[in-house]
Amino acid sequence: MTNSYPADARLRVFATAASWIEGAAVRQLEQTLQRRGVVAVAAMPDLHPGHKGPVGCAVLADGVVHPDIVGTDIGCGMTLWRLDGLVRRLRIDKAVRALERLGDTDGLDLSEAAAAGVSADIASRHADALGTVGGGNHFVELQTVERIIDAPSCAETGLEVGALLLLVHSGSRALGPEVLARHPHAHGEGLRLDEGGAAYLVDHDAAVAFARLNRAVLAKRAAALLGLDGTPWLDVPHNHVTTDGVEVLHRKGAAQADLGLVPVPGSRGAMTYLVRPDPDAPGALRSIAHGAGRKRDRASMQGKSDQRDRPNPVGNRVICADAKLAREEAPEAYKNIARVVADLETHGLARTVALLKPVVTFKTGRA
DNA sequence: ATGTCC
Numbered sequence: 001m002t003n004s005y006p007a008d009a010r011l012r013v014f015a016t017a018a019s020w021i022e023g024a025a026v027r028q029l030e031q032t033l034q035r036r037g038v039v040a041v042a043a044m045p046d047l048h049p050g051h052k053g054p055v056g057c058a059v060l061a062d063g064v065v066h067p068d069i070v071g072t073d074i075g076c077g078m079t080l081w082r083l084d085g086l087v088r089r090l091r092i093d094k095a096v097r098a099l100e101r102l103g104d105t106d107g108l109d110l111s112e113a114a115a116a117g118v119s120a121d122i123a124s125r126h127a128d129a130l131g132t133v134g135g136g137n138h139f140v141e142l143q144t145v146e147r148i149i150d151a152p153s154c155a156e157t158g159l160e161v162g163a164l165l166l167l168v169h170s171g172s173r174a175l176g177p178e179v180l181a182r183h184p185h186a187h188g189e190g191l192r193l194d195e196g197g198a199a200y201l202v203d204h205d206a207a208v209a210f211a212r213l214n215r216a217v218l219a220k221r222a223a224a225l226l227g228l229d230g231t232p233w234l235d236v237p238h239n240h241v242t243t244d245g246v247e248v249l250h251r252k253g254a255a256q257a258d259l260g261l262v263p264v265p266g267s268r269g270a271m272t273y274l275v276r277p278d279p280d281a282p283g284a285l286r287s288i289a290h291g292a293g294r295k296r297d298r299a300s301m302q303g304k305s306d307q308r309d310r311p312n313p314v315g316n317r318v319i320c321a322d323a324k325l326a327r328e329e330a331p332e333a334y335k336n337i338a339r340v341v342a343d344l345e346t347h348g349l350a351r352t353v354a355l356l357k358p359v360v361t362f363k364t365g366r367a
Numbered sequence: 368a369t370g371t372c373c
Binding site for chain 1: 368370
């Protein structure tokens with residue numbers, strides 16, 4: 001059964017019938033099209049309902065910024081680091097014990113804040129948050145290259161089967177909600193760039209920088225705990241605003257597609273697809289899907305098994321001391337990532353470069 | 368998503 005999407009020339013939905021999209025998300029798309037200044041919306045195959053609008057879309061507006069499209073987790077995104085190790089030489093139990101200590105937050109090094117474009121004010125007020133994963137769908141994951149799909153691209157980057165990688169999904173922690181609250185806006189009306197929108201964007205950009213630094217600190221800590229040298233490779237936000245001063249491009253759970261390769265993770269029990277986006281794909285607003293997308297909301301997962309010890313096709317170890325969170329984030333709460341990426345390929349938005357397999361997933365060390 | 372309900 002296919003969804004019926006709003007008949008609106010401004011809307012493109014990059015999903016086939018195979019990627020089931022909840023009716024509530026489609027209705028939210030309709031509301032998004034009614035917001036002031038919206039000139040185009042690109043919906044991705046991982047689209048699902050969110051708090052103030054659908055997650056998994058890019059929204060282009062003319063002269064107006066809508067802080068509640070981006071929401072609280074300003075700057076959230078994915079960072080991929082390369083590690084100088086091979087999975088066949090990895091001692092899994094030792095790696096699990098090492099990554100369990102990601103929950104400790106003692107002795108964080110703030111020396112890199114200034115170089116990363118984070119002000120001393122923010123760095124000092126949010127020092128305790130720096131290098132912390134957070135909750136929800138955030139994670140740090142040790143991965144290995146499982147399969148090469150695009151051999152020339154992998155040869156070009158030196159990516160080989162069995163290599164180890166770190167994928168970090170996190171955001172601006174408490175800074176994002178603080179920025180959102182500091183810029184009151186009417187739902188649907190947003191803020192014109194010349195009446196408060198520009199001021200929001202200054203604070204927003206600081207949160208984006210803080211989120212990026214937070215991911216880098218997390219990756220650096222994880223590499224150090226594993227005793228492996230790590231090299232930053234990719235950093236791709238999927239919850240933010242970019243603007244040329246007139247057109248305002250919001251991404252809400254949609255990865256930026258003009259920064260090079262993008263890691264598109266499935267659930268904690270599924271592969272991550274490393275893809276090469278086409279930044280000029282017509283109608284896609286320089287964006288692609290940011291993950292598998294939820295197919296079941298968090299509340300509906302309670303009362304089910306947390307699946308922490310259930311074997312999954314990937315066989316990764318999961319560190320998650322919080323049973324409630326483990327249930328919410330169970331693999332069956334998410335769509336099929338292979339299907340989502342197939343939809344991206346069908347529509348010419350991206351090509352798969354390699355499949356990355358989770359080895360150890362860190363969610364949270366505390367309940 | 369959130370030093371998430373003190």
